[in-house]
Amino acid sequence: MSQSIKFGIPKGSLEKATVELLEQAGWTIRLSSRNYFPSIDDDEITCNLIRSQEMAKYVERGTLDVGIAGRDWVEENESDVVIVDNLVYSKVSRRPARWVLVVTQDSPVQCPEDLAGKTIST
Numbered sequence: 215m216s217q218s219i220k221f222g223i224p225k226g227s228l229e230k231a232t233v234e235l236l237e238q239a240g241w242t243i244r245l246s247s248r249n250y251f252p253s254i255d256d257d258e259i260t261c262n263l264i265r266s267q268e269m270a271k272y273v274e275r276g277t278l279d280v281g282i283a284g285r286d287w288v289e290e291n292e293s294d295v296v297i298v299d300n301l302v303y304s305k306v307s308r309r310p311a312r313w314v315l316v317v318t319q320d321s322p323v324q325c326p327e328d329l330a331g332k333t334i335s336t
Contacts (some may be wrong), residue, residue, distance in 0.1 A: 218260045222272060222281025223252060225263040231303050232282055270295050 221244070223232050233243045233252075242255040250263040264272055269283035270293035278297075288295060317323045 219332055220277070220279045220299050221254075221261050222261050222264040222269050222278040222283075223261055224266040224269060228266065228282075228303075229263065234266065235301070235303055258322070267291075 217229060223229065223236075223312050229245070232246065236243055236254075241259075243261065244253045245263075245265065246252070252261045252263065254261050261290065262272075264278070264281060266283045267287050269278070270279040270288040272278040273281050273295050274293045282301065284301070285297065
């Protein structure tokens, strides 16, 4: 028997949308509010619910073989992982999220590059 693929599903706001996306691909996933290991109808896959912020680190360390996370978390954690593809889905729409930099007209910040080396909070 072959070893199963360890797959990370993002816990939280994208959890339901991710399960629905995987169901569209043909898998049935059953979540339980009492544990972090959803069942899946594929003997070659095991699932774990993981916070998106931590997903890339779990993949990088080999705890997971694959996971779904936002590119922002991969970049912020400076994780040494391979991004296979961009999945366009969210909890409320089918559009990718867009980030907007907003400043006052007289701000010294006029483009994202002006923030190099600064701490940014959202």
